[in-house]
Amino acid sequence: MRRAPRVHPRAFEELVTEHLDSLYRTALRLVGGGVADAEDLLQDAVLRAFEHFGQLRNQEAGRSWLFAILVRTNLNRVRALYRRAEQLTADLSDGAFEEALSAWQPSATPEEIFERRESADRIVKALDDLNPVLRAALVLTDVEGFSQREAAQMLEVPEGTLASRIFRARRELRRALSESSRELQGRERR
Amino acid sequence: MTSECGRARRLLWPDSGPRSITPEVIEAQEHVEGCASCAEFFEEMRRLSDGIRHSVPRTVAPLEVRDRLFKAISRARTQTGPRFRPNAPLVAAGAAAAILLLIFGIRAFSGANPPAPRSLIPVLAEEHARALGEAGIRSSDPSEISRWLNGRLSFAVQVPVFSEASLRGARVLELEKRRGVLIEYSLGDDLISYFVVADLPTLRTVSAPSLEETVWDGYHVVSWTEPGLLHALVGNVSKSKLRVLARKCIEQAGNAMAAFSGSKPVSSSKPVS
Numbered sequence: 001m002r003r004a005p006r007v008h009p010r011a012f013e014e015l016v017t018e019h020l021d022s023l024y025r026t027a028l029r030l031v032g033g034g035v036a037d038a039e040d041l042l043q044d045a046v047l048r049a050f051e052h053f054g055q056l057r058n059q060e061a062g063r064s065w066l067f068a069i070l071v072r073t074n075l076n077r078v079r080a081l082y083r084r085a086e087q088l089t090a091d092l093s094d095g096a097f098e099e100a101l102s103a104w105q106p107s108a109t110p111e112e113i114f115e116r117r118e119s120a121d122r123i124v125k126a127l128d129d130l131n132p133v134l135r136a137a138l139v140l141t142d143v144e145g146f147s148q149r150e151a152a153q154m155l156e157v158p159e160g161t162l163a164s165r166i167f168r169a170r171r172e173l174r175r176a177l178s179e180s181s182r183e184l185q186g187r188e189r190r
Numbered sequence: 191m192t193s194e195c196g197r198a199r200r201l202l203w204p205d206s207g208p209r210s211i212t213p214e215v216i217e218a219q220e221h222v223e224g225c226a227s228c229a230e231f232f233e234e235m236r237r238l239s240d241g242i243r244h245s246v247p248r249t250v251a252p253l254e255v256r257d258r259l260f261k262a263i264s265r266a267r268t269q270t271g272p273r274f275r276p277n278a279p280l281v282a283a284g285a286a287a288a289i290l291l292l293i294f295g296i297r298a299f300s301g302a303n304p305p306a307p308r309s310l311i312p313v314l315a316e317e318h319a320r321a322l323g324e325a326g327i328r329s330s331d332p333s334e335i336s337r338w339l340n341g342r343l344s345f346a347v348q349v350p351v352f353s354e355a356s357l358r359g360a361r362v363l364e365l366e367k368r369r370g371v372l373i374e375y376s377l378g379d380d381l382i383s384y385f386v387v388a389d390l391p392t393l394r395t396v397s398a399p400s401l402e403e404t405v406w407d408g409y410h411v412v413s414w415t416e417p418g419l420l421h422a423l424v425g426n427v428s429k430s431k432l433r434v435l436a437r438k439c440i441e442q443a444g445n446a447m448a449a450f451s452g453s454k455p456v457s458s459s460k461p462v463s
Binding site: 012 | 193195196197199200203205227230231234235238239241242243245246247248249250251255256258259260262263266267319320381
């Protein structure tokens with residue numbers, strides 16, 4: 001009888017179980033909210049991770065490793081869409097990024113946007129409506145809490161590029177939320 | 191707002207990790223200290239980031255998504271080759287055993303013990319391959335696990351204690367519409383799952399349960415039945431080790447039953463086929 005390898009026999013399943021909720025959540029956001037698409041993406045990514053599990057040397061890096069595979073699987077699945085989205089949101093040079101940063105106008109009432117009871121749905125919708133390139137940057141950092149360095153590695157872009165994507169994503173999100181807030185207030189007044 | 195603002199905001203962009211203190215960075219820091227607009231910018235970035243983090247719901251993966259995912263992993267595990275591959279003589283022995291099973295199958299089915307529902311074996315192996323998960327209890331205390339199981343199952347379960355294996359926890363599961371429990375142990379680097387699953391009710395009584403052995407998806411499975419319940423031990427350890435543990439399960443359950451009813455305890459030397 002051949003002995004089993006001295007690897008924890010269920011290490012892969014345990015790793016997936018530990019991060020399943022956040023992987024599912026991220027898949028849901030990466031595909032823009034479609035449950036069936038999110039499940040497909042999650043399954044593709046997890047099976048890909050299973051094939052390459054032997055290459056994971058540092059078990060403590062398991063979370064970043066799984067997320068990197070999820071993000072790259074998504075990139076492969078929607079490469080055409082991403083290419084189009086990347087063209088639409090061509091990354092900014094340092095100079096253009098600085099211009100955009102200095103043009104930022106403070107929002108009068110950003111707290112109000114987040115404090116409204118019904119805002120969670122609106123925020124999710126605004127997030128799902130973002131350009132997929134910008135959305136991925138925001139989901140990994142602001143939602144899932146990865147550092148910008150980790151997220152940049154997952155998305156295979158320089159950190160400066162990621163910073164400008166995060167900035168533009170927040171700007172777009174704020175604009176969308178302010179608009180929907182105004183619409184809501186208008187409806188309430190009527 | 192000046193071009194200095196844009197430069198300072200880029201250089202001091204939050205969460206970009208440790209940055210080297212260059213004259214440019216020092217200049218940017220000095221600018222921000224004296225610039226209300228930049229201070230407001232950084233404060234708003236922080237509020238937006240926090241607001242997004244706290245507003246996006248912490249969605250949990252639905253159970254059916256988990257099930258389908260772990261089934262897919264289990265299938266992939268089988269396709270990429272099981273961890274336990276019998277060599278040629280073992281395959282031949284297996285084939286011989288299969289022929290013997292065919293010959294004696296009818297006898298076995300008409301014997302004193304109801305056969306283990308074979309359809310459940312793949313499901314048990316699959317459940318064994320999954321982690322304990324968040325739904326169960328992690329504990330090495332048998333009484334704590336017994337208390338946790340109490341009320342979650344429609345039948346009593348004796349949580350076995352093994353000197354050679356450590357208790358890790360338990361979870362309740364639904365297997366093809368049958369309620370059951372998985373109690374997990376570790377034996378060295380290997381994990382063993384002890385299943386007790388509600389079986390189809392039978393009127394037959396069993397004096398000495400017979401052990402059935404099989405291999406599924408690289409895992410050894412030793413199972414036995416008692417009226418209304420299927421028991422199985424699944425693991426990556428040898429069948430002989432599982433048999434020893436199975437006998438201990440039977441013995442401890444018998445002793446618990448005897449203590450409950452005040453009858454003579456089951457002897458450890460009692461033959462179990």
